[in-house]
Structures are given as C-alpha cells and as structure tokens.
Amino acid sequence: MNPVIKAYINDNHPQMFDLLKELVCIQSGSLNKKGIDQVGERIATEMEAMGFSCEFQKETKYGNHLIARSPDPNKSGPNKSGLKKNGPQGTGNDQKTNQEKRQILITGHMDTVFPVDTAFNFYMEDKNSCFGPGVADMKGGLVVGIFALKALCHANLMHKNPITFIFNSDEEIGSPSSRALIKREADKSRFAYVLEAGGLAGEIVTGRKGNMSIRLGVEGEAGHAAFAGKDKASAILELAHKTIAIEKLNDPERGISANVGTVEGGLGPNTIAQHAKAAIDFRFLSAGEDEILKAKLEKIVACQTIPGTRSQMTVTSGRPAMPQNPANTEFFNRIKMMADELKITVKPELRQGVSDANIIALAGIPVIDGLGPIGAKDHSEDEYIQKSSLAERAILFGNILACIE
Incomplete structure (x- = not known):
C-alpha cells in the first residue's frame, strides 16, 4: 500500500471534518435547487484546486449536476492548488497508456431526503460519531472521495487513470434528470465506484436489488x-x-x-x-x-x-437490479486484499436498497458501492457516521484508485 496516501489523510484529518460540516450545514433536500447548487459550487472549488476540469449540467427543476474530470497528464504547468502535478511518473509510456485507457467512474449525490423546512438542519459531533442531514447519505462519501483524490495528487499518482467524478443532485428521488448522464459516462468506463455509506460491520456493496x-x-x-x-x-x-x-x-x-x-x-x-x-x-x-x-x-x-x-x-x-456477478465478486476480492493489508475490515453485501450503482450496472462494467464512511439510521433524524471511518475509508479508497489497474 502507498504510505504517502495514508500519511496525507492522517495529516489532513481535521480538514475532512471541516469540509463535512460545511457540506452538511448547506440544506440540500432534493427539491431545494438553490441549496444543492451551493453544494455543487463548493465541491467544484475543491475539485478545480486539484486540476480537475468542472462542468455543470444545468437543470431548471432540480439542482445542477457537477461533472469533474481529472487533469490531462500531457498538459504541463502548475495547478491552482500547488499540489504536486504529474511529474516524471506521468510521462512517456505512462502517458500513452493513460490516453488509451477507458476512464474510472466515481459517483456521489449531493441531495438529501430532508425538505428545506426540516428541523434537522444542524451538524453535531460527539467522541465517536458525527450527526446531521446527509452525513451518511451521502455527504460523508463525497468527503471520502474528495480527500482520496487529494491524497492521490499529493502522492503524484493522478496520472495512473483518467477519472470522472459525477456529483448528481437527484438520487434520492430516483435520479430522473441524472440517469442519462450516469449511463452515458458508465458506457465510457472500465469500472465504477459509488460512495454510499458502508455497513456497520464494514460491508461494501457488491450487489443491490x-x-x-x-x-x-x-x-x-x-x-x-x-x-x-x-x-x-x-x-x-x-x-x-x-x-x-x-x-x-x-x-x-x-x-x-x-x-x-x-x-x-x-x-x-x-x-x-x-x-x-x-x-x-x-x-x-x-x-x-x-x-x-x-x-x-x-x-x-x-x-x-x-x-x-x-x-x-x-x-x-x-x-434495474445490480446482480452480485462474478466480475463484482472478483473486484471485491482485490479490494479486500488491500483492506486486509491496511487492517481495515470489509465484507461483501447484497444491499436491499437501490442507488445509482443500479444504473451503472446496466453498462455491464464492474461496480462497487458502499465505499463511503460507516454509518446508519440514514433517512432519519438520528443519521450518523462513525468518526474513525471517515479517514479509514479515504485511505482505503485512495489506495484502490492508486493500485487497481
């Protein structure tokens, strides 16, 4: 496993919670377009600082969808953040290979089930947990994805694979306006990751009804x-x-x-x-x-x-159904080997609920879900995540992105 990724996440642990609190405190119920668009703009700032190009798919009824694409390794020059750009490791044969590779797709939604007038509109922490609307479903997963990519930049590994990260606005109401976008990007991808919350026993999702x-x-x-x-x-x-x-x-x-x-x-x-x-x-x-x-x-x-x-x-x-097929099982087994080395518990799960992973599965590519922080009681005012899992899952996801070809 890459020690630079782990060190970066541990060094920036407080900043992860700062961003989580900021996102949770922006009310972004599925029909609150103004709030969702505010979340998207805030996330775009983080992604652009890493050199990602950001495009908004404009919507009138729902929030705008954000599509962030990793920087082209052939383009030189400093990025906006001062994070390390692709240097010698991103040249020559690596660049050529990257150009020929199909992208990796990551998805996460910015909306929550809580309406704009909800009384559940605060962020709170205790010794072990974070509480708030969307903290598990799934703003915690967005933070995991963002900081895993920051760690990848810091480790000078962004050149390894082209990455597209979709932040959509309408998952909680069935993804009516983002479904075609997700399917289109899945058709261009080798495999995909969805950052919904992990299960309390370390489950990550290999299939969904x-x-x-x-x-x-x-x-x-x-x-x-x-x-x-x-x-x-x-x-x-x-x-x-x-x-x-x-x-x-x-x-x-x-x-x-x-x-x-x-x-x-x-x-x-x-x-x-x-x-x-x-x-x-x-x-x-x-x-x-x-x-x-x-x-x-x-x-x-x-x-x-x-x-x-x-x-x-x-x-x-x-x-559609997302079957626990052999490709997903083999994909999980590779992830488990990494997790074992990192001393992180993961288990495969057939989850009863649905997510955008179901849509991605239509493309016939391997897709793993539930890679966000460990949490529970989502869709209720008791929604929470385990604090320790935020960094743990970011370390795991950063290594997945760095190691799986």
Whole structure:
C-alpha cells in the first residue's frame, strides 16, 4: 500500500471534518435547487484546486449536476492548488497508456431526503460519531472521495487513470434528470465506484436489488352509503381486492418483495368511494424481473372484481437490479486484499436498497458501492457516521484508485 496516501489523510484529518460540516450545514433536500447548487459550487472549488476540469449540467427543476474530470497528464504547468502535478511518473509510456485507457467512474449525490423546512438542519459531533442531514447519505462519501483524490495528487499518482467524478443532485428521488448522464459516462468506463455509506460491520456493496414504484388508481361510482347495496361500485373495495392480489406476489425465496405502502380514497364514512389510489413498491434480484412483475401487475389491474369499477397503473420510477456477478465478486476480492493489508475490515453485501450503482450496472462494467464512511439510521433524524471511518475509508479508497489497474 502507498504510505504517502495514508500519511496525507492522517495529516489532513481535521480538514475532512471541516469540509463535512460545511457540506452538511448547506440544506440540500432534493427539491431545494438553490441549496444543492451551493453544494455543487463548493465541491467544484475543491475539485478545480486539484486540476480537475468542472462542468455543470444545468437543470431548471432540480439542482445542477457537477461533472469533474481529472487533469490531462500531457498538459504541463502548475495547478491552482500547488499540489504536486504529474511529474516524471506521468510521462512517456505512462502517458500513452493513460490516453488509451477507458476512464474510472466515481459517483456521489449531493441531495438529501430532508425538505428545506426540516428541523434537522444542524451538524453535531460527539467522541465517536458525527450527526446531521446527509452525513451518511451521502455527504460523508463525497468527503471520502474528495480527500482520496487529494491524497492521490499529493502522492503524484493522478496520472495512473483518467477519472470522472459525477456529483448528481437527484438520487434520492430516483435520479430522473441524472440517469442519462450516469449511463452515458458508465458506457465510457472500465469500472465504477459509488460512495454510499458502508455497513456497520464494514460491508461494501457488491450487489443491490432493483426496484419499481407503481401508482395504482381505481375509479368507482359515488353514492350515499345509506342506499348502498351489495353491488355498490366502491373504488375502495376494488382496491382492497387488488391489494390482496398484489401482496401475494411476494416471493422471498426468489428475492421478490411486493408492498402496498400507502392507500387513499373516499370522502367520508357515509359515502361510497368514487376514487381510491395506492402506492406500491417492488424489489427484485434478477435482471428482467421488473418486466415480469409489471406483466403480473397489469393482469391484476385488468381483472375487475367489483362491477362498475375501473383501474389503471403508472410506473413512477425504478432502477434495474445490480446482480452480485462474478466480475463484482472478483473486484471485491482485490479490494479486500488491500483492506486486509491496511487492517481495515470489509465484507461483501447484497444491499436491499437501490442507488445509482443500479444504473451503472446496466453498462455491464464492474461496480462497487458502499465505499463511503460507516454509518446508519440514514433517512432519519438520528443519521450518523462513525468518526474513525471517515479517514479509514479515504485511505482505503485512495489506495484502490492508486493500485487497481
């Protein structure tokens, strides 16, 4: 392992927490464009100081996405930070090899699930942990990535691989405006890293379930409850039948979950419900399983149990499955060898939730996720990371970038 990377991270440990606090204290809920853009501008300053070229993909509804690309090793001259530029190690055959290599892709999102008016709008530390909105999901991961790259610059190793780092603004709402960008950059990459938080036992993610979110609407016929017969065209009653049918799609042995998460309908207890709706979540392990589930759901929607009712469904969002394939497993094994040498615990994990790694997996390249700091209770006001893991994961990630060809 590279001792210069470890020394740099340890020497700059306080600065990591300074940047983390600064980013966490900028409110950046997914629909707070102003706050997200402020985070992006702050990160661009850090990336440009290392010689990265920064471009913003402008958005109107969501925050702007930041795309940072590592400096061309063939270009000479000092960079803005005074960090060491590529010197003798980045010349000759190394430069030629770098030009021919496909890029390494890194991704991390700047948005959080917390809305602009949340009371959870502070950063706090105790002896062992840091707390705050997005500290784990995933501003801590952004800090890990930035400082791993700073260490790589300091060790004069930035020439080894071309790197593109995407900081997107909308991951928590399904990446609607960044999905095409991520897929396009993944198609140009050899492999990818995503800096979501690591698990409490040192897990890093080698696979993720896919998901599909559905909105189901049912229309019936309104009427007074006092005059309702057994043939009443109640939208709620039809939705109840469909809810039971949908829940029967659960198949734990195949890694499939189906959940009707919210239901709404009706005007009051003395009326026959004319309208009802439900929000449904599916999770699955295998590629193509979403289409199979969609076909089954379409049959349920088309089947009318209560005469006089009509139903329709809309797919509102989704991400494909990220299988624990042999390429990801082999990639993890190489990372584990480095981690063992650094005396850092890592374990492979099939994570139930989704991330932008699911989108990257569509490109058919190896992708490892969960390389950010170790944390938990994200999406709640108890969100935290373990303080010691911030530097630990930056050291590990810096060595991964330096060593894996």
